Amino acid sequence: MSATNIRVLIVDDHPVVRSGLVMLIEYASGIETVSEASTGIEAVQLFRQHQPDVTLIDLKMPEMGGVDAISAIRQEFPKAHIIALTTYDGDEDIYRGLQAGARGYLLKNVSRQARQADALPGRCICPRGT
Numbered sequence: 554m555s556a557t558n559i560r561v562l563i564v565d566d567h568p569v570v571r572s573g574l575v576m577l578i579e580y581a582s583g584i585e586t587v588s589e590a591s592t593g594i595e596a597v598q599l600f601r602q603h604q605p606d607v608t609l610i611d612l613k614m615p616e617m618g619g620v621d622a623i624s625a626i627r628q629e630f631p632k633a634h635i636i637a638l639t640t641y642d643g644d645e646d647i648y649r650g651l652q653a654g655a656r657g658y659l660l661k662n663v664s665r666q667a668r669q670a671d672a673l674p675g676r677c678i679c680p681r682g683t
Contacts, residue, residue: 562587597625623655
């Protein structure tokens with residue numbers, strides 16, 4: 554991969570979600586997955602190791618949840634770019650994730666085309682119509 558690629562860490566406790574995001578990123582030009590984690594604890598460790606440009610992190614996971622992982626990462630790396638992944642729009646965890654330092658959120662149930670369009674630089678990462 555090119556040194557100019559956007560490097561992404563994917564964090565979700567569901568393997569099928571992680572796999573889907575990896576495949577989506579594989580088809581996007583200029584973006585690469587640097588690592589995957591299934592818990593918040595792994596996310597913090599892998600963030601330290603890879604220091605990705607962007608982290609996509611599920612908010613609800615066993616052991617250490619996404620909100621706590623966001624807080625831990627942002628405490629150590631204040632400029633980290635983290636996007637929260639969630640299933641429910643309006644979820645209290647979204648607010649907590651943003652308060653912890655996530656720069657935005659992405660609903661898991663948006664279409665692939667919407668995710669790709671919203672992931673472009675300078676675009677809001679949010680569901681259509683909100």
